[in-house]
Amino acid sequence: MARDSCLARVTAGVAVGGALGGAVGAVYGTYEAIRYKVPGLLKIRYIGQTTLGSAAICRSRDSSRLDILGAGSLIHCGKSY
Secondary structure, three states: HHHHHHHHHHHHHHHHHHHHHHHHHHHHHHHHHHHOOOOOOHHHHHHHHHHHHHHHHHHHHOOOOOOOOHHHHHHOOOOOO
């Protein structure tokens, strides 16, 4: 049971990291598309690329700040308080 609980915590941490990364990417992509005056429907493509790229990076790389949610959950799985 402890492994299932640990796996669930790490999975939740990675999911939250991806969600936060996607939200930040959407806001940043919108800002950049407006700032650089991306024409027409290319704005939607640009925002989508930025959102998915940010979510993937924040969810999977060890150097990302948001991945700390998943890594921190993994570190704390073995501790009992």
